[in-house]
Amino acid sequence: xxxxxxxxxxxxxxxxxxxxxxxxxxxxxxxxxxxxxxxxxxxxxxxxxxxxxxxxxxxxxxxxxxxxxxxxxxxxxxxxxxxxxxxxxxxxxxxxxxxxxxxxxxxxxxxxxxxxxxxxxxxxxxxxxxxxxxxxxxxxxxxxxxxxxxxxxxxxxxxxxxxxxxxxxxxxxxxxxxxxxxxxxxxxxxxxxxxxxxxxxxxxxxxxxxxxxxxxxxxxxxxxxxxxxxxxxxxxxxxxxxxxxxxxxxxxxxxxx
Amino acid sequence: xxxxxxxxxxxxxxxxxxxxxxxxxxxxxxxxxxxxxxxxxxxxxxxxxxxxxxxxxxxxxxxxxxxxxxxxxxxxxxxxxxxxxxxxxxxxxxxxxxxxxxxxxxxxxxxxxxxxxxxxxxxxxxxxxxxxxxxxxxxxxxxxxxxxxxxxxxxxxxxxxxxxxxxxxxxxxxxxxxxxxxxxxxxxxxxxxxxxxxxxxxxxxxxxxxxxxxxxxxxxxxxxxxxxxxxxxxxxxxxxxxxxxxxxxxxxxxxxxxxxxxxxxxxxxxxxxxxxxxxxxxxxxxxxxxxxxxxxxxxxxxxxxxxxxxxxxxxxxxxxxxxxxxxxx
Numbered sequence: 049x050x051x052x053x054x055x056x057x058x059x060x061x062x063x064x065x066x067x068x069x070x071x072x073x074x075x076x077x078x079x080x081x082x083x084x085x086x087x088x089x090x091x092x093x094x095x096x097x098x099x100x101x102x103x104x105x106x107x108x109x110x111x112x113x114x115x116x117x118x119x120x121x122x123x124x125x126x127x128x129x130x131x132x133x134x135x136x137x138x139x140x141x142x143x144x145x146x147x148x149x150x151x152x153x154x155x156x157x158x159x160x161x162x163x164x165x166x167x168x169x170x171x172x173x174x175x176x177x178x179x180x181x182x183x184x185x186x187x188x189x190x191x192x193x194x195x196x197x198x199x200x201x202x203x204x205x206x207x208x209x210x211x212x213x214x215x216x217x218x219x220x221x222x223x224x225x226x227x228x229x230x231x232x233x234x235x236x237x238x239x240x241x242x243x244x245x246x247x248x249x250x251x252x253x254x255x256x257x258x259x260x261x262x263x264x265x266x267x268x269x270x271x272x273x274x275x276x277x278x279x280x281x282x283x284x285x286x287x288x289x290x291x292x293x294x295x296x297x298x299x300x301x302x303x304x305x
Numbered sequence: 306x307x308x309x310x311x312x313x314x315x316x317x318x319x320x321x322x323x324x325x326x327x328x329x330x331x332x333x334x335x336x337x338x339x340x341x342x343x344x345x346x347x348x349x350x351x352x353x354x355x356x357x358x359x360x361x362x363x364x365x366x367x368x369x370x371x372x373x374x375x376x377x378x379x380x381x382x383x384x385x386x387x388x389x390x391x392x393x394x395x396x397x398x399x400x401x402x403x404x405x406x407x408x409x410x411x412x413x414x415x416x417x418x419x420x421x422x423x424x425x426x427x428x429x430x431x432x433x434x435x436x437x438x439x440x441x442x443x444x445x446x447x448x449x450x451x452x453x454x455x456x457x458x459x460x461x462x463x464x465x466x467x468x469x470x471x472x473x474x475x476x477x478x479x480x481x482x483x484x485x486x487x488x489x490x491x492x493x494x495x496x497x498x499x500x501x502x503x504x505x506x507x508x509x510x511x512x513x514x515x516x517x518x519x520x521x522x523x524x525x526x527x528x529x530x531x532x533x534x535x536x537x538x539x540x541x542x543x544x545x546x547x548x549x550x551x552x553x554x555x556x557x558x559x560x561x562x563x564x565x566x567x568x569x570x571x572x573x574x575x576x577x578x579x580x581x582x583x584x585x586x587x588x589x590x591x592x593x594x595x596x597x598x599x600x601x602x603x604x605x606x607x608x609x610x611x612x613x614x615x616x617x618x619x620x621x622x623x624x625x626x627x628x629x630x631x632x633x634x
Contacts, residue, residue: 104527122530133522135385136575149518150530181575197521201529 052080374588403427485611560618
């Protein structure tokens with residue numbers, strides 16, 4: 049499954065908030081070609097794991113990305129925070145070009161940068177919106193523009209924190225398909241999400257977190273076992289393999305919850 | 306609008322206002338004679354008027370306006386807030402406090418540079434306190450809060466000095482100084498402020514790319530390789546250098562750093578890196594225009610420059626709030 053080169057390595061990796069470990073001695077390796085879904089209940093440590101791995105949060109243990117210089121790291125991994133922030137009324141094209149920041153030479157965007165921006169705009173279907181003001185777009189369009197920004201960075205690894213939250217069903221599916229396609233081209237994608245059905249369908253690998261620990265890591269079928277679902281999410285679910293691919297539907301709440 | 310056309314238009318406006326600032330004054334000599342006196346040094350008493358009064362006044366207006374516009378654009382970019390301005394982080398209030406103490410203690414009368422040097426010292430202390438309060442990993446919010454605290458404390462101490470002032474003439478001096486003015490300055494002030502303003506401006510202009518990236522928020526900018534701690538340090542030091550020097554030689558001139566970036570933002574595509582040079586030219590034009598207006602409106606009443614910029618700026622500020630309120634609905 050992991051035929052690509054390793055793009056992220058965490059070893060005995062912890063992030064603390066005060067004395068409390070929000071990520072607790074995690075060891076994880078992600079390689080090119082993988083679309084990794086990071087799942088877990090609220091407060092499981094998904095966001096802290098990704099921010100810590102980038103070196104944005106203070107951490108203990110080893111994180112391969114955090115050991116790089118900021119510029120090298122920015123060429124190795126793109127990060128899409130959950131907050132969709134666009135401070136100024138810039139055009140969509142300008143917004144996407146910001147993704148080229150770590151690649152820019154002294155003279156600003158060159159031909160290679162413009163080509164990367166075009167590829168990202170095209171992949172997200174933003175061609176007709178390129179001259180629109182990003183702050184005046186609908187939530188879904190803005191989310192697409194911000195994904196295009198991260199794509200324009202053209203890094204071996206893309207990490208996205210709940211990128212499909214708040215999108216309509218078509219937007220959610222399209223976004224997950226883009227991530228799966230990126231993995232098919234040899235990139236690695238780590239995406240945190242709460243929709244286990246989409247995770248089961250589009251991710252090649254799931255990493256399940258609970259209280260700061262990685263409690264399961266493997267194919268969606270392995271990770272979304274009734275025992276794991278009950279212990280971590282306190283739900284039971286219907287999980288079937290159909291001609292249309294895997295179908296996963298949570299059915300009810302179990303036990304403590 | 307393209308960068309070149311915008312900067313060209315602002316530069317042309319600035320040139321006209323600079324010449325107007327040189328040409329207008331109570332000496333009432335003809336334009337040709339004034340310019341000849343300035344460049345050739347011939348023409349009797351008008352030479353001294355041009356070289357020792359009007360030229361430093363126009364140069365200071367240009368420098369102070371440019372740096373106010375530039376630092377306003379940089380601060381708004383960093384804080385991602387169009388309501389930010391250089392006074393917000395407490396530098397100008399602290400510089401004013403330093404100057405007020407110099408005036409009150411009589412130090413200002415003792416030697417020419419005592420007042421500007423005391424003001425610069427005030428700005429330096431403000432930076433040290435800001436950095437201690439906001440810490441190495443603080444966010445934009447901690448910087449605003451620390452700035453407001455510094456600003457309020459400096460304002461309170463300034464009021465205390467006025468309150469305890471036993472001498473009404475010194476108190477009047479202080480009040481007039483705080484209103485901000487370019488009148489009766491000389492080349493000494495120009496040479497004093499210039500190195501600080503040049504250094505600070507270079508520091509601020511170097512931040513363009515990082516400020517652009519900050520459009521996407523602190524997390525995204527940091528993940529794109531922007532060193533936020535360094536950016537913030539350079540921003541605060543650069544702002545302190547230009548605003549401290551400006552306040553030291555001309556007193557507090559408000560609203561330029563707030564209004565100019567806001568007016569020019571739509572013409573720069575919202576990008577801080579493009580807004581900064583445009584705001585520098587625009588700020589210089591606004592201060593020169595206000596200084597010319599001060600001389601035209603009330604030539605013999607000594608109308609203060611800071612009063613005029615605030616008079617024009619405050620209604621604009623209200624309109625800004627009005628627009629923000631409507632946009633938020």
